[in-house]
Amino acid sequence: MPLPPILLAVALASGIRDSIVIPREELLRLYTDCDETRWPYGVEEVFVPKTTEELIAGVERRRGLEAAWRSHFAARAGDSIEPTTFEAWAYPLAARGRLMDNYANPRVDGPHGALDIFVSREGARVRSPVSGVVVAAGDGWRGGYRRRGGFHYEGGGLSRRAGNGVVLFDPTSGGYFLFSHLGAGVRVQAGDVVRRGQALGRVGHTGNATFPGRGRHLHLAFKRPGTGCGIEGVLVSENPYAWVRAARQRRGG
């Protein structure tokens, strides 16, 4: 017997939801490039290279998801949300902040694949630079830094290192934004279609921004498919400084 139309509609709708929202851990594994991050000793982070087979399978899986996110975006956005070109990015903060040109700065765990924007006071609103699809979001990060015992992590958030955060897919450029170290109260969840300029959360100091001297900033990364570790289609970090600075100038900063 065929399904009554109403049940069919529900089945289709939930099927679409399932195919665009995958577990956060799996999404982050697809988002990370050639290496996978692990913490076998609690606080110490190590990078384990993925095998060629894992990389190829990951690229294929990601491309399938991207096709689903693009049609989800097109269906949800309709005529009301325009695709955002690089020249039209919104500045990712409601406050001016101190925009650091610190992409690729050396760090103990490798070059810094992102920009940092420091704010004088926590709580500045973080805004989406483009219209896109939220593909991962994590709130409720539990951890911190103690004088004795150092850094600790008890779960929640996007990851141990990112703290509370959001990963956004940009259907126009095919790129991904990562917003890290947000405060409690992330305002979006995986599957949400957001408009350029929409509030995602607020600047905080979760994740490894908890370490003394590293707080109160937005860590903003941008990746696009490219060639990494010899595999075509792997996500590769790009320096978004010029686009972010131009966005700040447009708003009169």
Ligand SMILES: [Zn+2]
């Ligand atoms: Zn950073």
